Amino acid sequence: MATLRVPQVVPSPVEDTQQLRKAFVGLGTNEKTIISILAHRNALQRHRIRETYHETYGEDLLVSLKKEISGDFERAVMLWTLDQAERDAVLANEAVQKWHPGNLVLVEIACARSAAELFATRKAYQARYKRSLEEDVAAHTKGDFRKLLVPLVSSYRYDGPEVNTKLAKLEAKMLHKAIAEKSYSHEEIIRILGTRSKAQLIATFNHYNDEFGNPINKDLKHEAKDEFLSSLRAVIRCLVCPQRYFEKVLRSAIEGLGTDESVLSRVITTRAEADLQEIKEAYAKRNSKALDAAIAKDTSGDYEAFLLELIGHNEN
Amino acid sequence: MATLRVPQVVPSPVEDTQQLRKAFVGLGTNEKTIISILAHRNALQRHRIRETYHETYGEDLLVSLKKEISGDFERAVMLWTLDQAERDAVLANEAVQKWHPGNLVLVEIACARSAAELFATRKAYQARYKRSLEEDVAAHTKGDFRKLLVPLVSSYRYDGPEVNTKLAKLEAKMLHKAIAEKSYSHEEIIRILGTRSKAQLIATFNHYNDEFGNPINKDLKHEAKDEFLSSLRAVIRCLVCPQRYFEKVLRSAIEGLGTDESVLSRVITTRAEADLQEIKEAYAKRNSKALDAAIAKDTSGDYEAFLLELIGHNEN
Numbered sequence: 001m002a003t004l005r006v007p008q009v010v011p012s013p014v015e016d017t018q019q020l021r022k023a024f025v026g027l028g029t030n031e032k033t034i035i036s037i038l039a040h041r042n043a044l045q046r047h048r049i050r051e052t053y054h055e056t057y058g059e060d061l062l063v064s065l066k067k068e069i070s071g072d073f074e075r076a077v078m079l080w081t082l083d084q085a086e087r088d089a090v091l092a093n094e095a096v097q098k099w100h101p102g103n104l105v106l107v108e109i110a111c112a113r114s115a116a117e118l119f120a121t122r123k124a125y126q127a128r129y130k131r132s133l134e135e136d137v138a139a140h141t142k143g144d145f146r147k148l149l150v151p152l153v154s155s156y157r158y159d160g161p162e163v164n165t166k167l168a169k170l171e172a173k174m175l176h177k178a179i180a181e182k183s184y185s186h187e188e189i190i191r192i193l194g195t196r197s198k199a200q201l202i203a204t205f206n207h208y209n210d211e212f213g214n215p216i217n218k219d220l221k222h223e224a225k226d227e228f229l230s231s232l233r234a235v236i237r238c239l240v241c242p243q244r245y246f247e248k249v250l251r252s253a254i255e256g257l258g259t260d261e262s263v264l265s266r267v268i269t270t271r272a273e274a275d276l277q278e279i280k281e282a283y284a285k286r287n288s289k290a291l292d293a294a295i296a297k298d299t300s301g302d303y304e305a306f307l308l309e310l311i312g313h314n315e316n
Numbered sequence: 317m318a319t320l321r322v323p324q325v326v327p328s329p330v331e332d333t334q335q336l337r338k339a340f341v342g343l344g345t346n347e348k349t350i351i352s353i354l355a356h357r358n359a360l361q362r363h364r365i366r367e368t369y370h371e372t373y374g375e376d377l378l379v380s381l382k383k384e385i386s387g388d389f390e391r392a393v394m395l396w397t398l399d400q401a402e403r404d405a406v407l408a409n410e411a412v413q414k415w416h417p418g419n420l421v422l423v424e425i426a427c428a429r430s431a432a433e434l435f436a437t438r439k440a441y442q443a444r445y446k447r448s449l450e451e452d453v454a455a456h457t458k459g460d461f462r463k464l465l466v467p468l469v470s471s472y473r474y475d476g477p478e479v480n481t482k483l484a485k486l487e488a489k490m491l492h493k494a495i496a497e498k499s500y501s502h503e504e505i506i507r508i509l510g511t512r513s514k515a516q517l518i519a520t521f522n523h524y525n526d527e528f529g530n531p532i533n534k535d536l537k538h539e540a541k542d543e544f545l546s547s548l549r550a551v552i553r554c555l556v557c558p559q560r561y562f563e564k565v566l567r568s569a570i571e572g573l574g575t576d577e578s579v580l581s582r583v584i585t586t587r588a589e590a591d592l593q594e595i596k597e598a599y600a601k602r603n604s605k606a607l608d609a610a611i612a613k614d615t616s617g618d619y620e621a622f623l624l625e626l627i628g629h630n631e632n
Contacts, residue, residue: 119435122472132474134467135511146503150511151450154470156438158448187462195451195466 001277003312013048029068031302039309073303076265085120096136101227104234110152111238144185144228151194158197172207179219247282259298272310317593319628329364345384347618355625388577389619395585401436412452417543420550426468427554460501460544467510474513488523495535563598575614588626
C-alpha cells in the first residue's frame, strides 16, 4: 500500500503550477509550498503539473526546482517529481556510471519491480540516454556480476500465478548442488534466477527449504564478506519479499555511522506510491520504533519535512 | 517493401468472413476463395476477419481452417493468418521445442526484427504459453548456444542512428582479438552482438573490415562445418543485411535435394508484409532467375498458388 496522501479535492494542474511558480520567484524560495504541493500529488498529477509548467513558463519544472533548492532536499524532490520509469532510468544510469560490486540499485530495479515496470524503465532509459540499459550494464560491469546483472535487467518475466511443481523440485536440486559446490555463479543459478517467474521461484525456494533444511539465503551466507553472495541474496529477497528487503536497506541506512541520505531518498521516493506502508510496518516490527521517528531523528529541515510527508507522518 | 497486394476496394470483414465460411461448408473446400481473400489482406484486415469470424461462428478461424485444409498449404495459411507477434511466438516455440544447433529461427526472430517487434513477440509468447520466451530458450539450449541465444532473445536494442566511432574501433579490436584466438564464444563477442544497436554494430563491422582486411563474417568461416560459427554469422547477417540473409535461406531451401517447405513458408509468411520485394530482387540477382519461377517449379497445387500470391507473382 502507498503512503502517499492526496487531498480529497486536488487543485487543477494550472493552480498547482501557479503556486509553485509563486514559490520560486522573488528573493528566497517558499519550500513549504513546494512540499505541500508535490508531496501530495500522485504520479499522473505530478506529470500534468510538469507538462503545464513547461507549457506556461517554457522551462522544465525540474530545471526551475534545481535553481531554487539544493542538497538532499533537491535530490529527493527531483527523484519524486519524475515518472516512475524515468526515475528508475536515472537511478540505473547513476548505478552504472559509478558501479561497484556493493551497489544493489540495479538488482532492485531489475527484481523488485514488475516485468512491465522494468520494461518501461528500459524504454525510458533509451529515450534519455540514447543507449540501452543492458548495453550500459554489460559495458560497465564484469566477471560474475556481469553474468548476473545483464540477464536480470534484460528480463521480462512471466507474471502469471502458474507453478510447475516438478520443475520447482528439479531446479531446487540444481540450485542446492551448485551452492553446495560453492559454485555461486554457476550458469544454472544465473539462468533460474534470471528467467523464471516470481511465482515459480517462490515454489522453488520453498522446495529448497523443505528438502535441504535451510532457506536458500541462509546457504548463500558466508562468514567472510562476499559481495557477489550479497547480490544473490538481494536478488532473491527483491523477487520474493521486496518489502522486507527495503526494510533492511532503510535500517542499514539509518543505523550506520551517519545516515545514508541517498539511500533514504531512493527507497522513499520509489516506494511511497507502491508499498511503503508495508515497509513501515516491517520496520516498526523489526526495530521497535516507527520509521518516521527514526527518520525525524536523523534528518532535518526541508529534507526531513519532505520525507515525512511522503511516508504519511501526519496521518498516523 | 512488402509484396503483399491488397485490392483498392477491400470487402468488409463481415463480407470476407461470410465468403470464407461459404468456402468451408458443404462437401469439399473452396481453396481458391481462401487464397483470394487471405493472401490479399494486410495484418489489420486479417485480424479483423479473425475477430469477426469468431464473433459470428463461435469458433476461431484457425480451427475452422485446420479442419478444411492440410499439409504445407495448411501450415502456410495458418502462419500467415496469425498476427506478426503471434506468428513469431509460434515459430520461436517450435524452434525451442525441437531445438538443435543448426536451427536458426531464434536468431532470425531475435535479430532480423526491430526491438519493438521482438518485444511484442515476447508478450505474445507469454500470453500463449504462460512462460517467458527467454526461460524456454534458456531451459532448452545449453553451452555456447545458450550463452548466445538467451541475451539475443532478451534484447531490446536502442534503435537510434547515433554511432560512437571510438567505441566502434575499440569493439572491432575486441572482436578481432577473440576471433584470432578462436575464442568464438568469448563473453565480449556475446556482449557486443547481444546488446549494441544495429547502427553501432554496422560501424563496428566496417571498422573491422577496414582495420583487419576481412569482413568479420569471412573470419568467422571455418573449413570444417561448425554450427556455432554458422549461428554467429547468421546473427551478424540478420542484424546488418536481413534481406541478403533471407535470400540465402530461400536459396538453400530451394536448391537442396528436395525443397524445404517449412523454410519457404516461414520466410514468405514472415517477410511478405515487410521486405520480400528486396529479398526477391536479391534472389533474382544472385540466382539469375526469378524467385516466383523457382518456387513454381518446386511446389504445386494450392500451396504453390498461395505462396505465389503472397510474393506478388501476378503483379510483375
